[in-house]
Amino acid sequence: MTLAPERPTTAKGIDPRLRVESDAPRPQRPALKKSGRPNPAAHLTPEQIEGIGRELDALRAEVMDSRGARDAAYIRKVIKAQRYIEMGSRAALLFSGVKVKGVRPLWWVGTAGLSVAKILENMEIGHNVMHGQWDWMRDPKIHSTAWEWDNASPSSQWKHSHNEIHHTFTNVLGRDNDLGYGILRVDEDQRWTPFYLFQPIWHVGNALLFEYSIAAYDLELGAYMAKKDRMSEEQKAEFKNNADEVVAKIKRQATRDYVVHPALAAVTGSARTTLTANLVANLVRNVWTNTVIICGHFPPGIATFEKTSIDGETRGEWYLRQMLGSGNISGTKAMHVMTGNLSHQIEHHLFPDMPSNRYAEIAPRIRDLMERHDLPYVTGSLWKQAGSVYWKVVELSLPNKVEGRRRRDIVKLELTKAWRKKKRARRA
Template sequence: MAITEVAVYAHLSPADVEALGRELDEIRRDIEARRGARDARYIRRTITFQRILDAASRLTIAVSRGKLGWLLGTAGLATAKSIENMEIGHNVGHGQWDWLNDPEIRSNTWEWDMAGLSSQWRYSHNFRHHVYTNVLGMDEDIGFGVMRVTRDQPWRPRLLLQPLQNLLLAATFEWGIALHDLYSEQERVATPAARTAETKALIQKIARQTGKDYVLVPSLSGRRWRRTLAANLTANIARNLWAYVVIFCGHFPDGAEKFTPEALEHETKADWYLRQMLGTANFDAGPVLAFLSGNLCYQIEHHLFPDLPSNRYAEIAVRVRALCNKYNIPYTTGPLLHQYLQTLRTINKLAMPDHLLSKAPEAAPKPDRHGRNGFSAGTDVRRGRGHAALRTAAALHH
């Protein structure tokens, strides 16, 4: 069930939560004070590498005659598109590099290489999702409005098709995100004329994007246009599948909690930090996998500090994990395959009506939606981490 009293759920006193908030603020100040030339080199080299990889992959597709050349070129193009989508477009769109004052690498000027409009995504993602993370009825990224990923969402007969819908969403992820962002933007604007303008803007972006990928670039290949068209389509689908896996593994595995709107009442910045830590999940990754995922393997750190440079998340993660140990709260992570299988199990299970489901055997016992203790009698939440704190209590029940 969704959580209302977040601090009580985590077995932390108000003083504990505020102390946690101060320590997280210190991490932010430290990274902001130390970011500089090293970080600037990182993003500029990443952009240069991505563009070279994109061009080299397209050239390989164009000049090679065998299947191996096509496969290598298509794999390289899919990789270049994934890097542009997540490590560059997503993170630039969060304002992680606005401090450079580079007119090209700014959140309000970068337009990414996918169907959706960056401007519409920034409102839906940066505001609706990151401010109200996993708050029912406020964060539209909970199932993206079409998937049931928590029992707090009502069951509908159409959800019987959810496993198939999940496969379709994975393959067409950029299109789902584009429509999701448009609907969110249309809710925000005040007049029918403004809603029409947003729809027109998205249609124009889609026309440019599809024209580039499926008309202009293939036409440059002359009689081999079918080969190039197939490569572009395959690379886009591969990029969609990878982005879908990364995003879903950061938000829907076991341990990524949901919250009621009442949880926002009197929420302080420290309370917001705690909600981000409980509502998101990481997956284990080395440097290469982290880079290819846009460093979104560090989803917890990203939600705590969405506008800090992504190349700093690995070092931030060490400090955040230490704080989780100190305050005895979960740090939800695991191998990528394990996190995705948990997510897939949730999606498939929740396609069924509640009366056919068992009582969430995949979840450890925990406080109820109001934060009342579900572990043992006698817990004194005023003493917070001194007694049955959440991480310790959950471990005892596995």
């Protein structure tokens, strides 16, 4: 295989600034976190954590040094299959208006195929390419600096919020905004406010419109709305440029899916059915992507961390946080491919720039490592993991249980405080 010249990358692997050993002795982890909840790694000594770091460094080096033709063939095969599925589906949709015994068979075939194609493009291809998993191939067509995916969020903005922030501060309260995306309370250590009472409703809305929610999240729209009066002109100009980029990206997508392809199908009388097929495929992709992602960090048994807990963090401690802050989904090989191998979320968070086809290979060794150190390897079926998250979203829409107090009394008190505060603000 001929390699092109090396290109700069914005992909996020393991922060090279993290050292295996600390300059100063690391303290023993307390049995309880500040919230009073158990610390799942309290039984590990600093020396044991350093040992975990060394073992995972060795595993990473072993796999990364063995990358080659087999891996390159895998990603090229997936890309080729995705493109054939999309082309075949769009061809079928040109005749999706044709009825056979009252049914439009090509609408169903085209919609199902297009849904699969969009999921593959986002998950196994786009997400992993933009992590730099295939940069070692030096193929300019499959490089993290060049890939633009079929998603409302521009790749540059997504790589900043996901690769640089989420993977660095995984599940750190107040630092990792992916922990509920700023609109969901998914952990008891997150402070409850009346805002969360309605989160079961907008959790469903967020799933249906997930690509647009992520675009707004990557744009940091909420932070802009809260701080715009205190922002400098330069900061406002930067936000406007980023917002213009998002709007332009959404326009391109909408034009392709809801104007160009329906117009092409108008010749065969299938414009309306092609439009609905594109809409349904995008909704299916959004719900699937959301489901896979929430299963990676929100199910019961996955830990969160305080800001101060990562001060002076070593590489072993970073590895430990990734293992405790992630969860897997069990299933078939086909299911793993459709999740972008994020069903191996623990392995992905340990080695985000490792080729995704290698995660299944190393998963047994990661599980063995964690079980040897009495660490919970959180995994379960898709239905179990997703169901547990939906139940958690409902449960945590209410305040935590407090001995001697009823939840409804806490809600009533907080609503009264919020109403009085708003009333005072109006008077002022």
